Amino acid sequence: MSEKHRDAAIRVLMMPRDTNYHGTIFGGVILSHIDQAGAVAAIRAGCKQVATVAMDKVEFHQPVKVGELVSFYTDVVRRGNTSITIQVCVESTQRDGGETVPVTSAQITFVNVDKEGKKIPVPRED
Numbered sequence: 001m002s003e004k005h006r007d008a009a010i011r012v013l014m015m016p017r018d019t020n021y022h023g024t025i026f027g028g029v030i031l032s033h034i035d036q037a038g039a040v041a042a043i044r045a046g047c048k049q050v051a052t053v054a055m056d057k058v059e060f061h062q063p064v065k066v067g068e069l070v071s072f073y074t075d076v077v078r079r080g081n082t083s084i085t086i087q088v089c090v091e092s093t094q095r096d097g098g099e100t101v102p103v104t105s106a107q108i109t110f111v112n113v114d115k116e117g118k119k120i121p122v123p124r125e126d
Helices: 027-044
Strands: 010-013 050-055 069-079 083-093 100-112
Touching: 010 027, 027 050, 027 069, 027 083, 027 100, 069 100
Parallel strands: none
Antiparallel strands: 010 069, 050 100, 069 083, 083 100
């Protein structure tokens, strides 16, 4: 992930409703936010509307707990004709404002679509 721009696509405060039976945040909740953050990045990159095509391997390195602030940082990895691939890196900050730790990362490929769901070209970078 590029250090030149560290503006999170989204930040989410983890709530008790998001916990699994271990008392930590359910992995599916994090996956959902990864997908949302990737979509935000694709739209920021000029796509009008996107549909998720694929998400690569996601491996969790640290558990996330209730009350932690989770940040989802994004970078455009590749622009195809009608698809865009986004890298999402996830970090969690302890609820006392303490240490920030890496949680996971993933690459997501989206297809750019029109209102009818048909593929359309991905805008080129300026």
